[in-house]
Ligand SMILES: *[C@@H]1O[C@H](CO)[C@@H](O)[C@H](O)[C@H]1NC(C)=O
Ligand SMILES: *[C@@H]1O[C@H](CO)[C@@H](O)[C@H](O)[C@H]1NC(C)=O
Ligand SMILES: *[C@@H]1O[C@H](CO)[C@@H](O)[C@H](O)[C@H]1NC(C)=O
Ligand SMILES: *[C@@H]1O[C@H](CO)[C@@H](O)[C@H](O)[C@H]1NC(C)=O
Ligand SMILES: *[C@@H]1O[C@H](CO)[C@@H](O)[C@H](O)[C@H]1NC(C)=O
Ligand SMILES: *[C@@H]1O[C@H](CO)[C@@H](O)[C@H](O)[C@H]1NC(C)=O
């Protein structure tokens with residue numbers, strides 16, 4: 001298990017490694033005091049010494065040899081409804097970053113934000129509101145070759161797609177060996193962060209190449225589904241199940257520790273478009289207050305670490321009966337414990353997202369445009385950007401235009417959706433051949449790539465604000 005050996009080694013050299021970039025992981029003692037029912041004061045005493053912390057506002061943030069070694073105490077105040085307990089300190093990450101091979105936080109590009117004049121749109125380049133398109137390539141953080149990342153991001157860039165959604169998670173319960181990428185190993189004794197070549201350096205490379213090429217990434221922190229770890233891998237290590245995970249103290253602390261690691265590592269990078277709580281969080285059969293409370297608390301926590309990047313939830317956009325939308329069928333019935341309208345009201349959620357897979361959800365394909373219009377209307381009501389974050393249909397390779405072009409036309413002509421991101425980008429140009437794919441993949445070399453990716457991205461950029 002070379003990766004875990006590397007962890008122990010990295011920990012051992014911590015004190016010597018004061019000039020590493022980013023600065024060594026702090027050893028954090030967390031004292032949590034509950035001040036009010038829904039407020040808590042978190043006092044973090046940073047026990048480790050490290051060089052002056054890089055400033056997020058400048059690229060000169062790298063620790064320099066002349067900077068002084070100092071001790072820092074920081075106080076973070078945030079409000080949260082998650083109760084904490086002594087077990088919070090039982091599962092820290094036990095290892096420390098090694099010097100990354102991939103420079104990040106070196107770009108001078110603008111940070112994306114919600115536009116101040118047009119609150120339903122994004123300001124991507126610091127030049128005002130624009131409509132644009134993006135895509136998904138979940139696997140970009142799970143490939144091992146740097147030159148492949150260069151190809152992926154360059155192809156996406158030359159398509160004029162502005163944002164790529166990439167899995168920021170990857171957790172396992174046992175070490176799969178050096179050929180598989182994973183970021184966290186979870187077992188009954190804790191959460192072990194993988195800083196070996198098949199771990200966090202792959203995320204460093206994603207952020208680095210995105211900066212270099214000039215696209216932005218959405219990174220998420222956990223998967224509802226068991227692919228690449230997800231909630232099931234927390235359950236296997238810490239107990240609980242798919243629904244109790246949202247309130248389980250140990251799982252939530254480990255999840256927060258992982259968020260803290262990623263957010264602090266990449267918060268200086270303008271290549272991060274937004275942080276995303278989860279991929280398709282569901283709490284089947286739960287009161288919608290479970291996901292609402294969790295999303296409120298976690299998004300507040302992220303904002304307490306990083307006020308510069310946007311935060312979104314990552315859900316499929318289910319409505320609940322309280323919304324008074326639709327015919328009460330599956331997408332509107334609240335069965336998955338998600339209420340899109342309720343959640344979009346969370347102050348620390350900057351924009352709403354929804355997904356669209358009528359073939360898997362037992363709707364017909366033309367209903368897709370209804371689903372799009374309904375989510376746009378909620379965004380108009382709450383004055384927030386809304387993004388069609390994944391869409392796919394029908395599940396037949398190389399044959400998506402008849403179904404997806406009308407959805408794209410609805411987005412373009414009939415809504416103010418700020419962005420749409422097709423599921424998913426595929427390329428045949430990797431050193432390993434084909435990228436990971438599924439029946440919804442829009443291949444870079446396919447005929448349908450021209451209308452669905454190139455022409456649509458251009459049309460979105462051309463759309464008048
Ligand atoms: C941002 O600027 C880059 C470089 O000029 C350009 O290619 C891209 O289309 C712009 N994106 C948006 C959303 O304006
Ligand atoms: C959990 O994994 C770590 C890292 O491999 C290992 O050191 C520890 O012994 C494991 N704990 C259990 C209970 O297997
Ligand atoms: C998850 O655990 C809770 C508490 O033990 C239980 O009420 C619930 O039925 C479980 N859910 C599933 C899907 O097993
Ligand atoms: C994802 O969510 C659904 C609905 O709650 C649940 O049935 C499923 O078990 C979840 N997946 C995992 C891996 O927990
Ligand atoms: C769901 O939770 C809310 C807030 O806690 C509560 O007011 C409501 O009665 C609950 N609904 C059901 C159906 O239990
Ligand atoms: C598609 O489903 C919607 C309701 O979900 C229905 O109103 C519509 O008639 C259906 N269209 C076709 C072509 O079946």
Ligand SMILES: *[C@@H]1O[C@H](CO)[C@@H](O)[C@H](O)[C@H]1NC(C)=O
Pocket residue numbers: 394396399402403
């Ligand atoms: C392609 O899609 C069209 C319309 O959705 C469908 O009628 C046709 O059977 C599909 N062809 C293949 C080869 O899947």
Ligand SMILES: *[C@@H]1O[C@H](CO)[C@@H](O)[C@H](O)[C@H]1NC(C)=O
Pocket residue numbers: 428429444445
């Ligand atoms: C990538 O794929 C495209 C389309 O198949 C092809 O034209 C191009 O030559 C490939 N690029 C490289 C570097 O292989």
Ligand SMILES: *[C@@H]1O[C@H](CO)[C@@H](O)[C@H](O)[C@H]1NC(C)=O
Pocket residue numbers: 428443445446447
């Ligand atoms: C795209 O590449 C794949 C794999 O090499 C190939 O099977 C397919 O025919 C190509 N499609 C086009 C339109 O060139």
